[in-house]
Amino acid sequence: MAWLSGPQDWDIIWDVPLNQSIYGLCGAFGVYRKNISSPCECLIGFEPFSTDYTSGNDWSGGCVRKSSLQKCENNTYANGKKDWFMKIPFLRLPGNSKAYSAASARYCEVACMNNCSCTAYAYNSSGYCMIWEGALLNLQQLLDGGEIMYLRRAADEHQSTKGKKWKVWVAVLVPTTGLILCLFICFSTKGKLKRIVTNSYQTREKASNNNLLLFDFNTELDAINEEMNTNNNMKKREKDFELPLFSYESVSIATNNFSAVNKLGEGGYGPVYKGKLLRGQEIAVKMLSKRSGQGIEEFTNETILIAKLQHRNLVRILGCCIERDEKILIYEYMPNQSLDVYLFDPIRKKVLAWETRVHIIKGIAQGLLYLHQYSRIRIIHRDLKPSNILLDSEMNPKISDFGMARIVGGNETEANTNRIVGTFGYMSPEYAIDGLYSIKSDVFSFGVLLLEIISGKKNTGFYNSSSLNLLKHAWGLWVYDLSLELMDPTISYPSSRSILLRFINIGLLCVQESPTDRPTMLDVVLMISNERAPLPKPKQPAFTTGRNMMDTNPTIDTARNCSNNSVTISIMEAR
Structure with a gap:
């Protein structure tokens, strides 16, 4: 107020309400503070947009940063630094936030850090994350109560009490380490050390720049595949293809x-x-045991190789993480879990109607055919079983778990190993006894799986008065023309009994003892699709004469090689 000459009266020049009721009174990044001489102040790290503010009259222009934030669009940090967050308590928060549920405050911080427009965030006890983009308006500092906000600050403003000591240590250690490293590189044969250092640095750099929470697999991986398909140069295509690496x-x-x-x-x-990612996409994260015996190089090469297999009936690998001595695989999430969860449960198996089971059988056959014949590399899975068949939201089957798979040459059809891996009950006799595996080994496993899907019973857990396993039981019914009895009694028979008999016939053809008698997966797919084509008569299946493969193969040590459930052998070997 001012006392004017002339009429004895006060002239009001400027006034401030006792309680802040004017929205944005202090402008952008300005804070209203009650009971102080100057009602508006800038947040720490900011300064008034105009020097006229200090005279006290108009703060509508707000405040501006003293130091610029990182340019985060390209996910790089200048001089190895990145922005940080300063805790500001006792605030009445702005109302223009984007709010969503978050697992933790750290989850919220990462989301803000990777959002180029994010200037602050807050996380409350109810599990909600609030993020502000752009200018902060209508901030008020309270004497008590309020909430905590974390303000994004520029990297250059981050001060540490140990900064000087750190700089001294860096000044001493960096030249010394650099000299030792240079000598090592110079005397290392064929530049091996240089490649290791470079690869290790690149791996860490990629991992630090790829945030799993913000990744959109539906768009980014499709873009990679499109680029691969349009590139005719094989070498450049292989070089350009990189499986996303994510930070731990x-x-x-x-x-x-x-x-x-x-x-x-x-x-x-x-x-x-x-x-779960920020966009709501769900994923499956598999942490590989440190006892798997694979090194980083073998793990990376194998993962990228399997990731190149793209088929609707194969589980998709989305990325991986190699950090802190951990090796982690990221898969697409299958909401309906694995086939065995339904097939062998007396209640859940009712969900698998005959049409659904046929759909699953056809999908598995198509996936195996792709691995054996149409993929760029020929894959023998070696551990096909119900628990390795995952089901998506529409009950589409997807073959998973390639940990025991072997890659063979394009013209190769069989190979030999001294280490038997797989699951008893699904292993072909030539593989379980002699270590000889081929694409026909997977055909045998498919035949067992097909008969299990039809009957709803496990091959290894099937016991009655006359049979020790499902294969022997199915063969006995076939010989006496009673195969319709193999059908799972919990579901309705198909409208055409001949279709059921046809599938049982195909299953018995796949589990014949001699590999040469078994069909290929291409033959199987043709048999399934062409319902009128005549089928050959099957010969007696393997493992129906009572011989004990555990006795015939002394190299198999169940106490040492099997898992706790005495079913799956888990010997690992590098590929």
Whole structure:
């Protein structure tokens, strides 16, 4: 107010309400502070947009940053630095936030850090993350109560009490380390050390730049595949194809620190967890056991190789993580779990109607045919069983778990190994006894799986007065023309009994003892699709004469090689 000469009266020049009621009174990044001489102040790290503010009259222009934030569009950080967050308590928060549920405050921080427009975030006890983009308006500092906001600050503003000591250590260690490294590189044969250092740096760099929470697999991987398909140069195509590498920190946040609540199961290779990304996409995260025997190079090469297999009946590998001595695979999430969850459960198996079972059989056959014949590399799975058949939301089957798979040459059809891996009950006799595996080994496993899907019974757990396994039981019914009795009694018979008999015939053809008698997967697919084509009569299946393959192969040591359930052998070998 001012006292004017002339009429004895006060002239009001500027006033401020006792309580802030004018929206944005202090402008962008300005804070209203009650009971102080100057009601508006800039947040720490900001300065008034105009020097006229200090005279006190108009803060509508707000405040501006003293130091610029990182240019995060390309996910790089200048001089190895990145922005940080400053904690500001006792605030009345702005109302223009984007709010969504989040697993933790750290989850919220990562989301803000990777959002180029994010200037602040807050996380409340109800599990909601609030993110502000652009200018912060209508901030008010309270004397008590309020909430905590984390303001994004520029990397150059981050000060540490140990900064000087750190710089001294760097000044001493960096030249010394560099000299030693240079000498090592110079005297290393064929530049091997240089390649290791370079690859290790690139791996860490890629992992730190790829945040799993913000990745959109539906668009980014499709873009990679499109680029591969349009490139005619094989060498450039292989060079350009890179499976996404994600940071361990982002994988941990996506799975809520690998919480037991998110655990989907655990196999011989390690536990599997369910994860969720910021866009809502669900994933499956498999942590490989440190006892798997694979090194980083073998793990990376194999993962990229399998990731190149693209088929609707194969589970898709989305990425991986190699950090902190951990080797982690990221898969697409299958909401309906594995086939064995339904097939061998007396209640859930009713979900698998005859049409659904036929659909699953056809999908598995198509997936195997792709692996054996149409993929760029010929794959023998070696561990085909119901638990390795996953079901998506529409009950489409997808073959999974390629940990025991072997790659053979394009013209090769068989190979030999001294280490038997796989699951008893699904292993062909020539492989279980002599270690000889081929594409016909997978055909045998498919035949067992087909008969299990029809009957709803396990091959290894089937016992009655006359049969020790499902194969012998199915063969006995076939010989006496009683094969319709093999049908799972919990579901209705198909409208055409001949279709059921045809599938049983195909299953028995696949489990014949001699590999040469078994059809290929191409033959199987043609038999399934052409319902009127005549089928050959099957010969007696393997493992129906009572011989004990455990006795005939002394190299198999169940106490040493089998898992806790005495079913799956889990000997690992590099590929």
